[in-house]
Amino acid sequence: MSPITATPSGIRWSTTYARSTTYGAIHSRLRRTRGRAAGYACTAEGCDRPARYWSWDRRGPSRTGLNADGRPVVWGTDIATYSPRCPQHAAFIDHGGTDTRCPFGHDRATAGRKHTECRACHRIRNRTRYRRNRMNAQAPDVAAAIQTLDFPDLVAFLDGLTFGAYAALVPHLSTTTIRRLFDHYAALETPA
Numbered sequence: 001m002s003p004i005t006a007t008p009s010g011i012r013w014s015t016t017y018a019r020s021t022t023y024g025a026i027h028s029r030l031r032r033t034r035g036r037a038a039g040y041a042c043t044a045e046g047c048d049r050p051a052r053y054w055s056w057d058r059r060g061p062s063r064t065g066l067n068a069d070g071r072p073v074v075w076g077t078d079i080a081t082y083s084p085r086c087p088q089h090a091a092f093i094d095h096g097g098t099d100t101r102c103p104f105g106h107d108r109a110t111a112g113r114k115h116t117e118c119r120a121c122h123r124i125r126n127r128t129r130y131r132r133n134r135m136n137a138q139a140p141d142v143a144a145a146i147q148t149l150d151f152p153d154l155v156a157f158l159d160g161l162t163f164g165a166y167a168a169l170v171p172h173l174s175t176t177t178i179r180r181l182f183d184h185y186a187a188l189e190t191p192a
């Protein structure tokens with residue numbers, strides 16, 4: 001059903017579409033009721049750039065679905081939980097962090113950035129890649145080696161694995177670590 005209907009008095013949004021919580025419906029409702037994000041200033045504290053996107057604050061009711069690339073995405077279903085943000089601050093929030101903290105909790109002001117990534121995370125990723133390469137080169141017991149990684153390194157390491165390799169390593173992790181991983185992934189999926 002088309003979201004808009006022609007009526008004698010003009011164009012009317014269908015009531016079905018008005019209640020819809022699909023990604024497309026939420027974004028057209030945002031534009032219709034709050035206007036274009038580009039007309040606002042970015043709401044991140046201390047940012048003086050113009051906004052470009054209606055960016056979800058990662059709070060309130062949400063839905064999960066697949067985007068055009070087939071990747072899972074989460075979006076808010078209440079338009080009051082969106083704020084106008086510039087591209088950088090929209091990306092900060094979209095990737096699971098906040099205006100002031102990266103997704104792993106590093107202070108953005110002191111950590112700095114490497115391209116668009118938190119510099120502290122970038123360092124960890126490089127270190128982890130180095131360790132992974134070394135592990136592959138020396139072919140030691142990977143299950144034993146991952147016990148030495150601290151949590152952010154472990155997450156970065158697991159992120160780089162195929163699902164099969166991931167599944168093979170999970171039984172070697174402690175219950176506490178698995179619970180922490182579970183909480184970590186859940187926090188990326190659901191609003192605080």
Ligand SMILES: [Zn+2]
Pocket residue numbers: 042043044047048049085086087088089
């Ligand atoms: Zn901004």
Ligand SMILES: [Zn+2]
Pocket residue numbers: 102103104105106111118119120121122
């Ligand atoms: Zn970081």
